[in-house]
Amino acid sequence: MKSLKNHISLIIALFTVLASVQIYVAVDRTIAAYETRLKDDYSVIVVSNKAFVPSEFKSMSSMIERSEPISTAQVLDRLKGEMSQKNLDLLRLTLPKFYRIYLNRYPSPKEINNLQRLLQRNPAIERVEGFAQTHDTIYKLMLLFKNVVQVFSIAIAAVTSLLILKEMRLWQFQHAERMSIMALFGAPVWLRSAVLFRLAIVDAIIATIILCLAFYVIDYYGFLITQLKAVGISVQLFNFVNDSLRSLGIALGISVALTFMIVIFPNEED
Amino acid sequence: MDKVIIAQNLSLSYKEFETIISKASFSIDAGSFVFITGASGSGKSTLLKSFYGAIEPKQGQLSVGGVNMNRISTSKLNFLRRHIGIVFQDYKLIKEWTIEKNVMLPLIISGYTSDVSGTQVQKLLGHVKLIHQAGKYPLELSGGEQQRVAMARALAHNPILILADEPTGNLDEYSSSVIWSLLEGANTQLKTTVVVVTHHIPEELNVPYKHYHIDAGNINEIA
Structure with missing residues (x-):
């Protein structure tokens, strides 16, 4: 015992x-x-004044896994009733390009800031949005x-x-x-x-x-x-x-x- | 004749200022039978302990089986003890082990195969007339029977030296005679050196022996 x-x-x-x-x-x-x-859900939005091909984004940082353009057609369709076709065509020409960038891992807040700075160094990129706060x-x-x-x-x-x-x-x-x-x-x-x-x-x-x-x-x-x-x-x-x-x-x-x-x-x- | 134990100016003590054996010089021949006697507390058990390395010499030199006992290393001491058989007054059997396993202990330590050790144990248990008790545990046996088991264990590995501390101190006449005859047999037939610490030397002993007596820390050979 x-x-x-x-x-x-x-x-x-x-x-x-x-x-x-x-x-x-x-x-x-x-x-x-x-x-x-988080990584799968998370993406960075890039606004640029010129069109980018996916390989251009990938070459900017090793963290970038892939990118895809965000279509502006849906926004423009909503404005169809409120604007003339001529103004719509003008808006289509002047509207910037939107891209969604996916990363290969979930970044830390510091990495997001670094990535934002890196992307903004490109003169064609006007704005980068990290949306990291909530996650x-x-x-x-x-x-x-x-x-x-x-x-x-x-x-x-x-x-x-x-x-x-x-x-x-x-x-x-x-x-x-x-x-x-x-x-x-x-x-x-x-x-x-x-x-x-x-x-x-x-x-x-x-x-x-x-x-x-x-x-x-x-x-x-x-x-x-x-x-x-x-x-x-x-x-x-x-x-x-x-x-x-x-x-x-x-x-x-x-x-x-x-x-x-x-x-x-x-x-x-x- | 070869010497199994050589002591030169050997002093033993438990505490720094309390000398139990003082500057003793003696030697024990290989194959001899030796008794060490003395009053209670005279230091005879302490002397025996120094032979198996349980106590280190305070001064002087002590050699057992050719091994210097002064500042002996653990591995050397283990090696020496594997060639010595010890019998204690309180038997010192492992109570969780069977009689058979207790007798087998020195053979297990020396790395004998189970076949060899099994045969040897059966033979020894036959000698001590306990073959029918092999599967029992020490506490199931009488004191005399336990001492016979301890004796069988001391002989199991054919030691060069048997040290016995009051081996018949608590025993009945029959068990005492078995123990003495086993010690005699080991000495005469196997030429094993036997050193026995005791109060009384048995009268029925049929072997020539040497007798040392300890008195006031001095060791004297009795003619």
Whole structure:
């Protein structure tokens, strides 16, 4: 019973670290998906007094993915009843050319300003409109959320690692008699501590399995995914193969590294 | 004759100013049977501990099996201990392991295959008359039986030296006689050096032996 309690303590601690990492990964993926959506929706409007071919815009900046002209026919059609044909023809001749420019990624506010300045250097371009303000606020909020989650994940990992270290010292104490008897017969440190490594590895595997099941259920039943879809974000919160392998790596890494630490630097009181 | 243990001006102490053994010089021949006696607290167990590196010489020189015990490295100490069999008064068996696995311990440490160690363990458990108890755990056995297991463990890897600290201190007559006959057998048949720390030298012993007595930190050979 006591041994089971010790196992559960380590499994819960490892699960907490893995869950905080997985939450960070999920938030990162959500923001990446939102960035893609913003990028697809986002475009810069350029007003020029001469016609441009798409390759001319592309050569101006590596950020520009493609461009398309905005037709003025619809505006002119609306004015048909209010203006004479002669004035309309004159307006058609003097009306500037409008272009919609799509970018290959969602730019930061600084990048938008740089792009605007770059485009405006061309004497034929009269005006550039970035429209970044609306998207930018939500995007900044999401980045803030991501940073907060990152800070929390690091803090949780640090505190939990200390708890795991304490737990392993307890294990070391529990197995001290066995380890000292083995030492009397010349067992090297790694053989004496094999029991600690075995416990650490088994608990790391159990913690990973629990994490995978928990996130698989969250992903499968989709309570979060439905909410994200409602705001137009489509994202896979848990990639079974990649995420479970990464979690197993982290769990094994932490538990084995901390076991190494207590084996190499035993307590002065031991 | 080769010497297994050589001590020159050996002083041992636990604390800086409390010397337990003072400037002792003696040697133990390979293949000999040696008793170390002395009153309680005289330092006989401390001396035995210095032979397996549990305590370092404070002054002087100590060599065990050709290994200098002064500032011995961990790897050298482990190597030496793999050639020594130790028997303690309190048995020091691993209680989570079966009797069979306990006896196998030195063979596991020395890297023997399970086939070899299995055969050796069966043979030794036969010698100590515990073959039928192989699957039991130490706490299921009596004190005498546990000490016989510890004896089998000490012999498992054919050590060059057996160190026994009060091996029959808590035992009944039958278990004591088994232990003494095993120590005798190891000494006469395998030519293993045996060093026993005890209060009383058994009368029924059939091997020639040397006797050292510790008194007030001095070690004297008794003729």
